[in-house]
Amino acid sequence: MKNWWKRLREFSNLTLTDKLLLIHTAMVLTLVRLGLKLLSFQQFRTLYGKLLTVNKSANTSDTLISRRVWAIQKISTPLAAVCLPQALALAYFLRKDKGIELIVGVQKKHTFEAHAWVEKSGRILIGESPDNSFKPLWVWQ
Numbered sequence: 001m002k003n004w005w006k007r008l009r010e011f012s013n014l015t016l017t018d019k020l021l022l023i024h025t026a027m028v029l030t031l032v033r034l035g036l037k038l039l040s041f042q043q044f045r046t047l048y049g050k051l052l053t054v055n056k057s058a059n060t061s062d063t064l065i066s067r068r069v070w071a072i073q074k075i076s077t078p079l080a081a082v083c084l085p086q087a088l089a090l091a092y093f094l095r096k097d098k099g100i101e102l103i104v105g106v107q108k109k110h111t112f113e114a115h116a117w118v119e120k121s122g123r124i125l126i127g128e129s130p131d132n133s134f135k136p137l138w139v140w141q
Contacts, residue, residue: 005052018071023072028092031086040130045138052140053090058096068093083127087116091140094118099126101141105134 009021035044072086084104091102097120104116116132117127 004091021067021071022075024091025068025089026075029072029075029085031074032088032092036088047133048088048092049105049140052095054095056096056098060100062096065094065120065125069093072126084114087118087127090118094120101139104135104138105136105141107131107133107135108134 011022014022035047039047069089072089076082076086088103091100094100099120101119102116103112104114105117106112106114113134114137115127118125119130
């Protein structure tokens with residue numbers, strides 16, 4: 001319970017702009033997680049693909065990308081969102097940027113593992129650097 005009070009105090013000390021950014025991010029992350037839970041992966045991919053189908057002409061500033069990543073990471077802890085919802089949310093927010101790639105990779109060492117991350121021009125924005133054993137299964141540009 002103390003943790004929630006601490007978060008509430010931190011939230012109340014933020015600027016209005018940051019509060020709105022966190023609320024918007026929480027809504028998107030929640031919808032992504034619900035979609036992943038309630039729909040088959042194929043249904044989710046189809047719906048998500050329709051949401052991302054826009055004219056990719058923007059070049060998002062590093063400052064805006066950093067703020068989005070900050071908000072996703074800040075909201076992900078209380079929501080227990082792992083790499084896939086985080087990557088899907090960031091790709092959604094940056095859907096108009098022509099240099100963004102959402103990558104879902106898999107590996108099989110001792111057990112099957114999956115990891116998702118977002119790159120812009122080869123630079124990882126969210127999802128920590130996977131080791132080379134992850135083979136891309138799904139790349140969304």
